[in-house]
Amino acid sequence: MSVDPILQVDGLSAGYGPVPVLREVTLSVPAGTIAAVLGANGAGKTTLLRTLSGLLRPTGGRVLFDGADLRAVRVEGLVRRGLAHVPEGRGIVAELTVDENLRLGGLWRRDRADARLAQDEVYQLFEPLARRRRHAGHQLSGGERQMLALGRALIGRPKLLLLDEPSLGLAPRVTAQIMALLRRLCDSEGLTVLLVEQNVRSALAVADQGVVMSLGRVVMATGAAQLRDDEKLRHAYLGF
Numbered sequence: 099m100s101v102d103p104i105l106q107v108d109g110l111s112a113g114y115g116p117v118p119v120l121r122e123v124t125l126s127v128p129a130g131t132i133a134a135v136l137g138a139n140g141a142g143k144t145t146l147l148r149t150l151s152g153l154l155r156p157t158g159g160r161v162l163f164d165g166a167d168l169r170a171v172r173v174e175g176l177v178r179r180g181l182a183h184v185p186e187g188r189g190i191v192a193e194l195t196v197d198e199n200l201r202l203g204g205l206w207r208r209d210r211a212d213a214r215l216a217q218d219e220v221y222q223l224f225e226p227l228a229r230r231r232r233h234a235g236h237q238l239s240g241g242e243r244q245m246l247a248l249g250r251a252l253i254g255r256p257k258l259l260l261l262d263e264p265s266l267g268l269a270p271r272v273t274a275q276i277m278a279l280l281r282r283l284c285d286s287e288g289l290t291v292l293l294v295e296q297n298v299r300s301a302l303a304v305a306d307q308g309v310v311m312s313l314g315r316v317v318m319a320t321g322a323a324q325l326r327d328d329e330k331l332r333h334a335y336l337g338f
């Protein structure tokens with residue numbers, strides 16, 4: 099496993115208008131690893147992902163993604179450099195078919211044959227989608243929508259995947275499948291994942307590190323195994 103951080107966040111602050119939310123967040127994510135971002139509702143997890151993907155402008159600090167300073171790169175540039183963001187609520191186009199939604203994910207790729215290949219790979223990864231390729235997004239179940247959002251992001255062959263609450267509304271079995279897939283892609287393809295999850299157990303089961311946020315700050319960052327195994331630590335920082 100490489101130890102180079104593909105994502106380095108130093109003293110990042112951001113908010114909504116005059117309301118500060120992120121307060122000097124610092125974290126480092128090595129390439130090919132999964133960092134689980136945990137914390138209570140309102141801790142700032144979603145705001146962190148939105149700032150990292152360029153949707154919110156930082157008010158302070160620095161973000162380096164694959165060596166590039168976030169302030170110097172536009173959102174399209176971030177996507178081209180290999181950043182993909184799957185927001186909470188999933189963001190698929192409900193009126194378009196599964197096929198069409200996936201094609202959107204491959205649009206910016208110059209090599210069409212390559213995009214086609216990736217689409218076939220997504221259908222292999224998520225069999226239920228292959229069976230429903232001509233169904234519209236709004237006809238899919240919650241789990242299928244999550245697979246579609248994830249598949250669409252993966253088609254761009256991202257280096258860094260920002261994933262917000264992938265388990266939301268999913269059956270535990272589907273959540274476990276998605277977590278196992280992420281682990282596999284990290285180990286075999288070098289994918290890096292920043293995973294925001296309310297389902298702490300599922301996230302820590304596959305993560306390399308746990309980053310706990312509270313009131314817009316990182317209050318602890320440690321190995322996921324330590325958080326998983328140390329009941330006192332879990333109790334102190336996660337309340338169970």
Ligand SMILES: Nc1ncnc2c1ncn2[C@@H]1O[C@H](COP(=O)(O)OP(=O)(O)OP(=O)(O)O)[C@@H](O)[C@H]1O
Pocket residue numbers: 114117119137138139140141142143144145146
């Ligand atoms: N669009 C917005 N405008 C103003 N304030 C917002 C906006 N979105 C979030 N906030 C506020 O920012 C703070 C952090 O919210 P955020 O959604 O980032 O937290 P979170 O840790 O992801 O929580 P949750 O798990 O509930 O999504 C909260 O106080 C929230 O009310």
